[in-house]
Amino acid sequence: MQLDHIKILGFDADDTLWNNETFFREAEVDFFQLLNEYAPRAQVEKKLFEIEMQNLEQYGYGIKSFVLSMTETALFITDQKLPGRITHEILEIGKAMLAKPVKLLHEVEETLGRLTETHELVVATKGDLLDQQRKLRKSGLAKYFHHIEIMPDKQITDYQNMLARLKIPAQNFFMTGNSIKSDILPVLEMGGYAMHVPYHTTWAHEDVKDDIQSPNFYRGQTLADLLKIIEG
Ligand SMILES: [Mg+2]
CATH class of the missing domain: 1.10.150.240 (Putative phosphatase; domain 2)
Structure with a gap:
């Protein structure tokens, strides 16, 4: 399998696992x-x-x-x-x-359930600590994750700090998320892998031109597309 060396799968939370x-x-x-x-x-x-x-x-x-x-x-x-x-x-x-309920996106729970059998799963999200903890609790997804990282921002250094704590090089890390700017570009630049799953609406701050040419980059329609990529 081409991606045999991937050890940790990272997931953005807002608009990747649930609506936000x-x-x-x-x-x-x-x-x-x-x-x-x-x-x-x-x-x-x-x-x-x-x-x-x-x-x-x-x-x-x-x-x-x-x-x-x-x-x-x-x-x-x-x-x-x-x-x-x-x-x-x-x-x-x-x-x-x-107080909004947490509504999971399509096929999220099934996908995480399968991937957790073969990989360590990590949530990498930015936002308010208390609120992200609330959403994780309400989502019922916490049990699938080995580690939860609530970052102040999603710049390269934020990812580097997380991977250092997880004791894993970027080459063994695969990130999935809805924001090209926050979830994809920094990870690719570090030498990691990434899949973009677009959400129907993107905050102007996260909106960047997307003309990525990288062999480590994948595009998906739903989170479940990750299964085909990872399982080959
Ligand atoms: Mg997001």
């Missing part, structure tokens, strides 16, 4: 609606993205950061006259997101 980005898109629509009387949607959308990008380094990823960025955007849009009612609604949007 759709909740952000829906929350944004509610947020734009709240500020409807102050500014048109396109203007709020542009400002929100700008503020999210400015805040990434200090706040990191996840719902709580998103709530802070929505609040900051609302303050800007209302010229610092944000009514308490809207602040309350923004907090409610965040709490509702944190």
Whole structure:
């Protein structure tokens, strides 16, 4: 088998194992609606993205950061006259997101169940620690994983740190995820292997041009396509 040397299979979580980005898109629509009387949607959308990008380094990823960025955007849009009612609604949007059920994507459980018989499986996700732990618990998938890594970001150094802890060279690591920028490019650059499984919607921050030419790169339609690649 061509990929016999792969020892550890890494999996992104949000939009690879379960739905996530759709909740952000829906929350944004509610947020734009709240500020409807102050500014048109396109203007709020542009400002929100700008503020999210400015805040990434200090706040990191996840719902709580998103709530802070929505609040900051609302303050800007209302010229610092944000009514308490809207602040309350923004907090409610965040709490509702944190309470969402975890819905697994197509064939995820079956695929992990099979792969765990032959390989060590690892979750490599970025986001808010508490929230990612909540989703993992609700997903019922924790039992398939040998290691769970919640990273501040998914740059090459973040992966290098994880692989050092797992005591494995990049050549023996295969990552699967929905983000070309975060799940695929850094791993390929380190000399590892990767499969991209697209999700129907991608956050603008994760959206990059995809013209990858690498013998270590695979494309799948669902997570189950990994079985054909790994099992040959
Ligand atoms: Mg993802």
